[in-house]
Amino acid sequence: MKMIRLNIHEAKTHLSKYIKYLYQGDNIILCKRNVPIAEIRPIKKKLMKERPIGLAKGDFKVTNTFFDPLPDDIVDAFSGR
Numbered sequence: 001m002k003m004i005r006l007n008i009h010e011a012k013t014h015l016s017k018y019i020k021y022l023y024q025g026d027n028i029i030l031c032k033r034n035v036p037i038a039e040i041r042p043i044k045k046k047l048m049k050e051r052p053i054g055l056a057k058g059d060f061k062v063t064n065t066f067f068d069p070l071p072d073d074i075v076d077a078f079s080g081r
Contacts, residue, residue: 005036
């Protein structure tokens, strides 16, 4: 994987030329006057098949107390109080 540095003008003028590098997994650093300001990177490919159910079966057990109400101090912490 490589990083390609492009100034804004070059990106606006030739972006379609650089898209092929994203397909190859490379990143593009967008610069303004040679100062990096943003990164363009490829989106990870979606899995082609569904994930099987039960991958973690037997790794942990959810007890009945899991569903009990939380103590007030923890609820307050989540509420920002």
